[in-house]
Amino acid sequence: MATKPPFISVWARETPPPRRGREHPALSREQIVRAALELLDAEGMEALSMRKLGARLGAGATSIYWHVSNKDELLELVLDEVYGEVRIPELTEPASWRDAAAVFAYGMRQAMLKHPWMVPLLGVLPSFGPNALAVNNTLMTAFEEAGFTGKTLDYAVGAVVSYTLGATTPEVTWLNMVARSEAGADEWLTNLMRQVEVAAADYPDMLARYSTEDFSDMGVAKSLTFDFGLVAMLDGLEVRLRWHLDESKPPDPSSASPAVDAAVDAAGRG
Amino acid sequence: MATKPPFISVWARETPPPRRGREHPALSREQIVRAALELLDAEGMEALSMRKLGARLGAGATSIYWHVSNKDELLELVLDEVYGEVRIPELTEPASWRDAAAVFAYGMRQAMLKHPWMVPLLGVLPSFGPNALAVNNTLMTAFEEAGFTGKTLDYAVGAVVSYTLGATTPEVTWLNMVARSEAGADEWLTNLMRQVEVAAADYPDMLARYSTEDFSDMGVAKSLTFDFGLVAMLDGLEVRLRWHLDESKPPDPSSASPAVDAAVDAAGRG
DNA sequence: ATCCTCATCGTACGCTGTGCGAGTGACTTC
DNA sequence: GAAGTCACTCGCACAGCGTACGATGAGGAT
Structure with missing residues (x-):
């Protein structure tokens, strides 16, 4: 069993100094x-x-x-190239952190939908490239100007990025599957539905919910879902921004009720 | 260039009827x-x-x-096996949808941290297995009992799942990298930091922020970050739940300010 | 004893990432 | 001009991959 070589990010390795060479490699x-x-x-x-x-x-x-x-290194470079497509314009209005977040979220989502292959990479390769840093920095700056500071700043930006990533990932998975199903997407989908119905026979509620679903305009539905969650997150962050600015303590510092604590502990031990 | 065969989910294909065979395969x-x-x-x-x-x-x-x-099919099966580890206990209190969401979120996060290899899979393979459906169903039911209905129900559950996925993914990526860096994590990290500092020289704000960062107890920091975003999301959802129950319209139906619309449109065309 | 089906396995094909050493041509130095 | 150095390209080879295919055997049914 040959142990695989260690992973060294392109952005972390020493780049050899450029020596003069041939004119036209x-x-x-x-x-x-x-x-x-x-x-x-x-x-x-x-x-x-x-x-x-x-x-x-x-x-x-x-x-x-x-x-x-490396091939991994090549993929890191390509990945950062995609981050270069996510451009966040300068929004100089006060309190435009929401706009900045929304522009980032939609831009990132669009990039992921346009380059579906990048989604699994996000789980393997780090995003330390210059373009990724630039995007992150823009978002940070916008949030900072709005009044987020210290750890709260990191938390808030992280929350927006996390939601964007997590919301778009299954969307891309879905599209990949539909695209890979060579036969017409419709017949493939009905086939899947039939099987899922069988598998979900134990959950009558789920069946009832699925039957009222409208699968005709999936694209629009996905967009609405994405927007709903994004705005919910931004609202939650806005509340925290006000707490932060007023230096008032949140009424309940922790999310964890006793029941949650117990369940989480149990899962941790398992 | 041989075109690859179409993808058919395990859960979507016809399973052959079990015929009697050898006793002990x-x-x-x-x-x-x-x-x-x-x-x-x-x-x-x-x-x-x-x-x-x-x-x-x-x-x-x-x-x-x-x-x-298939190997893909095997991976689908293993993936659903992991979903089986994400157990959400019955929480019968009224309005315990927040607890259900938190228990799911922490359970899912724990599963992903315990099985880092599954993270890239989430971007490739669908999650239609019985265990995945069970988890989803439990969450749905808890939210439904709290008063979420119709599309809002889907939206709310999707938002929680999305955040959980997206917040944990980079965490796993990070841990994978640290684990793969064979040399002591510390020296590897300082090495990376030095390189990032060089790359981020253009962003003085970022440098200032990073220098005040405390990298000593990363695990705790990640947990705090995760919890912050989760609670923010739940707060945002709670506002919407109240709107939903009161059948009151949200004050601003769309997230999009004119500036955002313009930027998103521009990105779409690019 | 015969047949039929389930299940296992060896071989082989085309593909992958990449280490290694030889080759090539332009520029630098004498 | 001759010699040497160095940036760069490439062919070959190796070990490994997923899996199609046909041979082989082990029971149960008849």
């Missing part, structure tokens, strides 16, 4: 990353192999390894 | 799933190959394919 890191991005968008994650990427660049497969030390 | 689906789960927990995703799994079961690699048609 055939390959460049930017070029490779761009080609990889195109390939991923066109055919998805499992279509990206070093050989295919090399072929697309008119180069040998292993030539890539001069510019990039 | 050497392998069983449950056994395989359990062994796969152990292997994944012990050595992570990329250590799970059909050959290794077969070896661990004292069987040939391809024998597994009698009980499971």
